[in-house]
Amino acid sequence: MNKCDSEVLASLLVENGYSYIDDFQKADILLLNTCSVRDTAERKVLGRLERLKQVKEKKPDMILGVCGCMAQSWEKELLKRFPYIDIILGTNRLIELPNLIRERLNSGVSAIDVLEMPSNGEIIPKVRESKVTAWVTIMHGCNNFCSYCIVPYVRGRERSRSSESILQEIKKLGESGYKEVTLLGQNVNSYGFDSDEKIDFADLLALIDANSPGIERIRFTTSHPKDVSSKLIDAMGELPKVCNHFHLPAQAGSNNILEKMNRGYTREHYINLIDKLRAKVPDISITTDLIVGFPGETEEDFQDTLDLVRRVEFDVAFCFRFSPRRGTPAAKMDGQLPEEVKMRRLYELLEIQDKISIEKNRAMIGQIHEILVEGQNPKDKSQLSGRTRNNRIVFFTGDIDLIGQLVTVEITDAGNWSLRGELCS
Numbered sequence: 002m003n004k005c006d007s008e009v010l011a012s013l014l015v016e017n018g019y020s021y022i023d024d025f026q027k028a029d030i031l032l033l034n035t036c037s038v039r040d041t042a043e044r045k046v047l048g049r050l051e052r053l054k055q056v057k058e059k060k061p062d063m064i065l066g067v068c069g070c071m072a073q074s075w076e077k078e079l080l081k082r083f084p085y086i087d088i089i090l091g092t093n094r095l096i097e098l099p100n101l102i103r104e105r106l107n108s109g110v111s112a113i114d115v116l117e118m119p120s121n122g123e124i125i126p127k128v129r130e131s132k133v134t135a136w137v138t139i140m141h142g143c144n145n146f147c148s149y150c151i152v153p154y155v156r157g158r159e160r161s162r163s164s165e166s167i168l169q170e171i172k173k174l175g176e177s178g179y180k181e182v183t184l185l186g187q188n189v190n191s192y193g194f195d196s197d198e199k200i201d202f203a204d205l206l207a208l209i210d211a212n213s214p215g216i217e218r219i220r221f222t223t224s225h226p227k228d229v230s231s232k233l234i235d236a237m238g239e240l241p242k243v244c245n246h247f248h249l250p251a252q253a254g255s256n257n258i259l260e261k262m263n264r265g266y267t268r269e270h271y272i273n274l275i276d277k278l279r280a281k282v283p284d285i286s287i288t289t290d291l292i293v294g295f296p297g298e299t300e301e302d303f304q305d306t307l308d309l310v311r312r313v314e315f316d317v318a319f320c321f322r323f324s325p326r327r328g329t330p331a332a333k334m335d336g337q338l339p340e341e342v343k344m345r346r347l348y349e350l351l352e353i354q355d356k357i358s359i360e361k362n363r364a365m366i367g368q369i370h371e372i373l374v375e376g377q378n379p380k381d382k383s384q385l386s387g388r389t390r391n392n393r394i395v396f397f398t399g400d401i402d403l404i405g406q407l408v409t410v411e412i413t414d415a416g417n418w419s420l421r422g423e424l425c426s
């Protein structure tokens with residue numbers, strides 16, 4: 002979501018006559034697009050703002066902006082700590098960036114817009130990081146208020162884009178050579194709940210599948226287990242362009258903790274969904290997010306999470322230590338756990354999950370997979386990098402002209418996070 006927002010901000014600048022330069026110290030405008038989901042993300046931004054003081058002293062005319070979730074939640078506090086910030090722009094108001102730049106230049110004082118009311122108008126990114134695969138926001142905000150999560154406070158309530166506008170964006174992407182779209186929302190399963198269109202997420206997938214010439218693959222993130230419908234599971238099995246990968250954050254394996262998290266489902270419901278998905282799409286890859294060290298999490302609760310991990314055998318799990326977020330109910334709950342307990346549980350969880358991930362990856366050795374070639378391996382430019390339909394990154398030797406094409410590759414080696422392969426002739 003943040004990467005997509007950064008593309009929107011870049012597009013607004015380019016439309017207003019700006020262009021990229023590599024050396025940020027020479028830039029006329031420097032924007033930090035921020036995330037508030039965990040403390041580590043916020044600390045990174047604070048450290049960077051500290052270091053930018055010297056850059057601003059050397060080049061006082063540079064406009065330094067802080068955008069996104071931290072701008073929304075920290076607002077004036079940021080300005081107090083770093084008075085050299087010129088622009089503070091919240092998540093619902095990105096389209097106002099050019100106005101804020103003008104305001105800052107005319108007034109000489111910092112310009113701030115963190116209004117909760119979303120600005121009118123949509124911005125379809127014209128500047129995108131990839132020429133092959135594109136993010137497409139289908140809805141903004143979240144209504145779920147999971148007790149640990151800051152997103153509903155910084156991104157506001159759910160707002161679905163119209164299906165017509167989404168389809169138009171995707172058609173244009175197909176015409177300009179994109180092969181894959183990833184539909185974005187905090188909870189894509191509740192797409193349309195807030196609109197009169199009577200089109201739910203499964204309907205939207207079917208519409209995109211049937212009306213997106215040139216697009217070969219459709220992905221989406223994130224799904225909420227409480228809103229996964231049988232219709233969506235059927236769509237996963239029936240729509241040819243929808244990839245065989247489902248990211249379904251479980252967050253915890255203990256019903257006690259799931260209730261405290263306000264997640265709205267039980268572990269039994271979650272496991273039942275996985276069983277149904279696997280019955281419908283046998284080769285589906287299932288990934289998840291998990292939080293350890295939630296307030297009041299007992300050793301038994303934690304064992305329930307480990308048990309869920311062993312039971313479901315996720316292809317990948319993104320595992321986090323609970324990070325108290327200001328203003329959320331969980332930050333004030335009794336039973337906050339010491340960091341060393343959270344760390345120990347995190348390492349224990351990672352050890353179990355890593356073994357599962359590597360075993361699943363190794364099981365793919367010898368298989369032939371369709372790969373969408375996305376670019377070069379960032380660590381070894383002599384290799385290409387692409388993805389299988391089930392969302393594994395694969396590195397292999399091949400001509401640079403293959404970027405943007407679908408090729409077949411035999412998997413020859415497997416690590417925790419990526420595979421290696423050989424191009425089939």
Ligand code: SAM
Nearest residue numbers: 038149150187223250290291321322323324326
């Ligand atoms: N909307 C998605 C969902 O419901 O799963 C994901 C949103 S959140 C930006 C991404 C992940 O960050 C969550 O799935 C959760 O695991 C993690 N997360 C959110 N708040 C957190 C917190 N306070 N501490 C640790 N992890 C957190």
Ligand code: SF4
Nearest residue numbers: 143145146147150152
């Ligand atoms: Fe946060 Fe829960 Fe909304 Fe996901 S569904 S963004 S975890 S509140």
